[in-house]
Amino acid sequence: MIKVIKTLLAVPLFMIFVSCSGEVIEPLEKDEAYNVSFPSYFPAMTFDTSGNPVTKNGVELGRKLFYEGRLSRNNTISCGFCHIQENAFTHHGHPVSHGVDDRTGIRNAPPIQNMAFLKRYMWDGVIHNLNEQPIIPITNEDEMDSSMPEAVSRLNADPKYKKLFKAAYGDENITGERVLKALSQFMVTLVSADSKYDRMKQGKESFSAEETQGMHLFQQKCASCHSGELFTDESFRNTGLYYNAQFKDEGRYRVTLDPADRMKFRVPSLRNVEYTAPYMHDGRFYSLDAVLNFYSEGITDNPNLDPELKQNGHTGIAMNAQEKQWIISFLKTLSDKKFITNPAFAE
Numbered sequence: 001m002i003k004v005i006k007t008l009l010a011v012p013l014f015m016i017f018v019s020c021s022g023e024v025i026e027p028l029e030k031d032e033a034y035n036v037s038f039p040s041y042f043p044a045m046t047f048d049t050s051g052n053p054v055t056k057n058g059v060e061l062g063r064k065l066f067y068e069g070r071l072s073r074n075n076t077i078s079c080g081f082c083h084i085q086e087n088a089f090t091h092h093g094h095p096v097s098h099g100v101d102d103r104t105g106i107r108n109a110p111p112i113q114n115m116a117f118l119k120r121y122m123w124d125g126v127i128h129n130l131n132e133q134p135i136i137p138i139t140n141e142d143e144m145d146s147s148m149p150e151a152v153s154r155l156n157a158d159p160k161y162k163k164l165f166k167a168a169y170g171d172e173n174i175t176g177e178r179v180l181k182a183l184s185q186f187m188v189t190l191v192s193a194d195s196k197y198d199r200m201k202q203g204k205e206s207f208s209a210e211e212t213q214g215m216h217l218f219q220q221k222c223a224s225c226h227s228g229e230l231f232t233d234e235s236f237r238n239t240g241l242y243y244n245a246q247f248k249d250e251g252r253y254r255v256t257l258d259p260a261d262r263m264k265f266r267v268p269s270l271r272n273v274e275y276t277a278p279y280m281h282d283g284r285f286y287s288l289d290a291v292l293n294f295y296s297e298g299i300t301d302n303p304n305l306d307p308e309l310k311q312n313g314h315t316g317i318a319m320n321a322q323e324k325q326w327i328i329s330f331l332k333t334l335s336d337k338k339f340i341t342n343p344a345f346a347e
Contacts, residue, residue: 031057031167036116038191041201042229047116047130047188052181054188057168062186064164065179067347070154072144074100079137079183080347082109086340088272089113089190095283096247099143106142106247108283110268111276113192113339115184120234123265123281126255130184148176155179192271192339200333207333214330221317222327224308231270231334237306238263240299240315244282251281262304274335288331292324 034054036045047054065071067080082097083089089112091097097105107123121127122136137143138151155161155174162172169178199205207215218226227233236252243250243263252261265281279285285294299309299316309316319327339345 031055034059034185034189036188036191038117039193039198039202039229042114042193043117045116046119047184052131052184054185055168057164058182058185059189061164061168062182062184063345064161065183066186068155070158071138071146071151071179072100073146073150075154076100077144079134082137082143083112085342085345086275087111088192088275088336088340090276092275092277095278097137097143099140100145103142103145105140106249107281108278111272112187113190113271114230114269115190116188117230118234120266124252124255125234125236125266130187131181133187134180134183148179151179152176190339190345192336194338195271195336196333198336208329210326210329211333214326214328215333217319217323217327218330221319225267225306226270232267235267236261236264237267237308238302238304239265239295240302240305240309241280241284242300244284247282249282260304263302264304270331271334272336272339274332275340288328289324292319292327295319296324 032055034056036054038045052058065079066083067078069075069078069081071078077100082091082094082099084092086092091109094109096107097109099105110123115121115130115133118130119128121130121133127133127136135148138146138148152174155165161174165174165178166172168182196205196207196211200207225233225235225237238251241263250262252264252266253259255261273279273288277286277288279288279291285291295309295317296319297316299305301310301315305315
């Protein structure tokens, strides 16, 4: 069963006609709500549509802004530069984000999927509202190195954007708040829910013996953290990763300044994990095999190590080579090819 969330529009707006190239032709007379659909077994949406109604014109504006280099200081870096659709909107091949002047950040670009259902964003959970999330990369000196007033000034100089903002908001007024809200509207539409796992849940497809075995092992060994239909409990955990002196990133501690939070990072969703290498907050592992080898053999005990990784006198997760391959077979059932090829999400 599919749930459909319909947002109500407070005022009559405009609808835009878009060519195959993505260029705006002419605004039409009426805007429409964008229906965000997702499976009934998904969690409820956390995104507040009352404060930011999701409309077709708002989503289209957000899509254009997502791929807009003028949001960066030197007009070269867009959100889509680090969040590449074919890799489930991650920066494939790069351990950490690359920004203006080829600067490098300190963290791996996380996938952008199913954001409308999350409660926290960023590896350290510093953002709680999706409408505010884009301001971090836009203003970070190692990413886009700009400011909202600077970005707004550049957009105001483009008549095409005045049409887009009028279509989405009813007038040509371009503000930082509207930029951020349009970006979040686009991100709300990035729902990944058509993997083999989903088709199995819906009775449309069956798992192989290896995938079934992997699912059972995953439930036993991994699901205490990667739980639910998003495959994350959104908690912050120390998984025994060594401190990387190059990036000087201590995770959640940067937000709370609580020593108990040192090296705790948000548990990521595992949907589309096949496409999102490299892995971990700093992209230190380039394969799923390397990740599982770390959890079985590479964890070093420390005072903040998560209790789930210190059970029965064993540090880490006990897995043999065959069990790891079965788990990887299951993880690949979370791959959603339609999501990474959907033209509605493309530049």
